[in-house]
Amino acid sequence: MKQLQIDDICMAFEDVGAGTPIILVHGYPFNRTLWTEQSTALKETHRVITPDLRGFGDSDSSDGPATMDRMAQDIAKLMDVLQIPQAVIGGLSMGGYVVLAFLKQFPSRVQALVLADTRPQGDTEEGKKIRAQQVEQILAEGMAGVTDAMLPKLLTPETVSRRPDIVKRVRDMMVKTKPAGAAAALQGMASREDHTEALSQINVPTLILVGREDPITPVSESETMHNQISGSKLVVIEDASHVSNIEKAGIFNQELTTFLSSVN
Numbered sequence: 001m002k003q004l005q006i007d008d009i010c011m012a013f014e015d016v017g018a019g020t021p022i023i024l025v026h027g028y029p030f031n032r033t034l035w036t037e038q039s040t041a042l043k044e045t046h047r048v049i050t051p052d053l054r055g056f057g058d059s060d061s062s063d064g065p066a067t068m069d070r071m072a073q074d075i076a077k078l079m080d081v082l083q084i085p086q087a088v089i090g091g092l093s094m095g096g097y098v099v100l101a102f103l104k105q106f107p108s109r110v111q112a113l114v115l116a117d118t119r120p121q122g123d124t125e126e127g128k129k130i131r132a133q134q135v136e137q138i139l140a141e142g143m144a145g146v147t148d149a150m151l152p153k154l155l156t157p158e159t160v161s162r163r164p165d166i167v168k169r170v171r172d173m174m175v176k177t178k179p180a181g182a183a184a185a186l187q188g189m190a191s192r193e194d195h196t197e198a199l200s201q202i203n204v205p206t207l208i209l210v211g212r213e214d215p216i217t218p219v220s221e222s223e224t225m226h227n228q229i230s231g232s233k234l235v236v237i238e239d240a241s242h243v244s245n246i247e248k249a250g251i252f253n254q255e256l257t258t259f260l261s262s263v264n
C-alpha cells in the first residue's frame with residue numbers, strides 16, 4: 001500500500017505494473033481491494049492504480065458529505081502527484097458516479113472509460129430519504145445491519161450458497177468500512193448530479209459492464225448509457241449480480257483486456 005497527502009486527507013492506494021495507466025474506482029461501501037482480480041490480471045501490461053476513496057479503506061475520512069465531485073478531485077490530485085496527465089478511468093457503481101463526475105470536471109484527462117454496474121442518474125426523492133435513514137443507522141449501530149441488508153443484492157443466490165469465500169470477502173470489506181466514511185459517502189451520493197444529458201457528448205472509447213442479475217443498477221440502466229454513448233460497448237455478464245467483477249472475474253477481465261488493447 002502507498003499513501004500520499006491529498007489536500008486534507010492522507011489517501012491510500014495501490015500502484016502496480018507499468019504501461020498505460022488505468023485507475024479503478026471502487027463502489028460503496030468497499031475499498032481498493034474490490035479490484036484485486038483486475039489489478040492482478042492487468043498489471044502485466046498496464047500501470048494499475050486503485051485508490052481508497054476518502055473515508056474508505058486506509059484513506060482518511062473528512063467532515064461533511066463526501067461528494068462525487070470531491071472524490072473526483074481527489075483522483076485528479078493523485079494523478080498530479082503521480083505525474084499521470086491522462087488515464088483510462090473505470091469505476092463500479094458509486095465508483096462509476098465518481099468517474100462521471102471526473103469526466104465532467106477533467107475531460108482532457110480521460111483516455112477511455114469503464115462503467116461497471118453503475119448508472120448516470122441522481123437519486124430520487126425516495127432514494128434520498130433511504131440514504132438519510134441509512135446514515136442514522138450506520139452512525140448509531142455501525143456497518144453490520146446495512147451490510148446484512150445489502151449483501152443479498154450484491155451477489156447472486158448461487159454465489160451466496162456456493163461461494164462462501166466471495167461472501168466473506170465482500171462482507172469483510174463492508175463491515176470494516178468506517179461508519180463516518182460510509183455516512184459521508186451516502187450524503188455525497190444523495191446530492192449527486194444527474195449525468196444523463198451529458199452522455200451523448202462522451203467521445204472517448206467506453207466499455208459498459210453489468211451483471212445480468214444486478215438489482216441495484218439493473219441492466220436497463222446500462223442499456224440507457226450504451227444507447228447514448230456513441231461507439232460504446234455493452235457487456236451483460238450472465239450469472240452475476242452487482243459485484244460482477246468479483247463474481248465473474250474471468251469474463252470481466254477478458255472483456256476489460258480486449259477493450260484496453262483496442263484503446264492503447
Ligand code: MLT
Nearest residue numbers: 027028092093094095216
Ligand atoms: C455501490 O455499490 O456503490 C452502491 O450500491 C451505489 C448506490 O448505493 O447507489
